[in-house]
Amino acid sequence: MTVLKCIAVDDEPLALKLVETFIEQTPFLQLSCSCDNAVEALSLIREKQPDIVFLDINMPNLTGMELARLLQDQSISIPKIIFTTAYNHYAIEGYKVNAVDYLLKPFSYEEFLRAANKVLQITEESSNHYQSIATDDEFFFLKVEYQWVRISLKDVLYIESLKDYVKVHLVDSEKAVLSLISLKALEEKLPSTKFMRIHRSFIVALDKINTISKNSIFIGKTEITVGEQYKEAFKTIVDRWLK
CATH class of the missing domain: 2.40.50.1020 (LytTr DNA-binding domain)
Structure with a gap:
């Protein structure tokens, strides 16, 4: 079974804990680590090379959207991004940075699972491509x-x-x-x-x-x-x- 490594990023402790819990109860997801700011997240992404980053947008110093733009310019394997935010006006910007999905808080496990499954499908389709080369x-x-x-x-x-x-x-x-x-x-x-x-x-x-x-x-x-x-x-x- 495909297992996707995840990083959760959110400056709200309760919101971060919820994402961690959802990841841990999803069989094909594995929580690599979590953090409460985008600056630390950038370093962790370089180190851990996750498949998915569940990323809050409104955070101090460096926003989740700014982090996503930075990742586009990095010479690293870019993880799939699923934004988690309380504000719906970021949706268009989210797709500009190639986000897979956009979860509007408060979101249910069903919504979370639907977004995670999108990444799983993309990953498995890509895997089928290069395994057959x-x-x-x-x-x-x-x-x-x-x-x-x-x-x-x-x-x-x-x-x-x-x-x-x-x-x-x-x-x-x-x-x-x-x-x-x-x-x-x-x-x-x-x-x-x-x-x-x-x-x-x-x-x-x-x-x-x-x-x-x-x-x-x-x-x-x-x-x-x-x-x-x-x-x-x-x-x-x-x-x-x-x-």
Whole structure:
């Protein structure tokens, strides 16, 4: 059974305790930790790498919404966010930061469970995608809508992350392949001798790189920035090429 690690964040003790109780009574959820402020939560998310964060919005110093925006800019695996708040006017903002759901206080266990099940469904669908990717070094399969599409490694130019999806750009094809899978999951299945992640949103085919500059590469006319986190590893590859 899939078990999802959770962090609960709320500055109201009673509200925090309620979420903790709901998590503990849900078989597929596991409470990693909880805290009463978003600043501490950011550190815990980096350390614990949870699957879900149940996140209050109105908190001092750093709000839950501000934390969610910060996570979008981090080079870490971004957890699914379920907002918990007493104010309904944040709903639109919540979806802008890709929140899975928005629970309006006071919410019932039924409402909580419905939101948690959304994350479980997304996680299991994504897992089914990458577990079925072929391990053959010459090709892999991706699920595109309701069918599986075979993609030859030699045809891949670069792969772009679009939140919960990846966009695979191919040689001699104006239309990219879009699939519901995380970039991290796909990266783990690709041969590291042929592909490299150079940015939190991009994996590139090393043999398709045409030009290398100080902070970016070109594949055809497409420029892709080398992220700060990936510069050292990419430099090692480049140095090997230039020897």
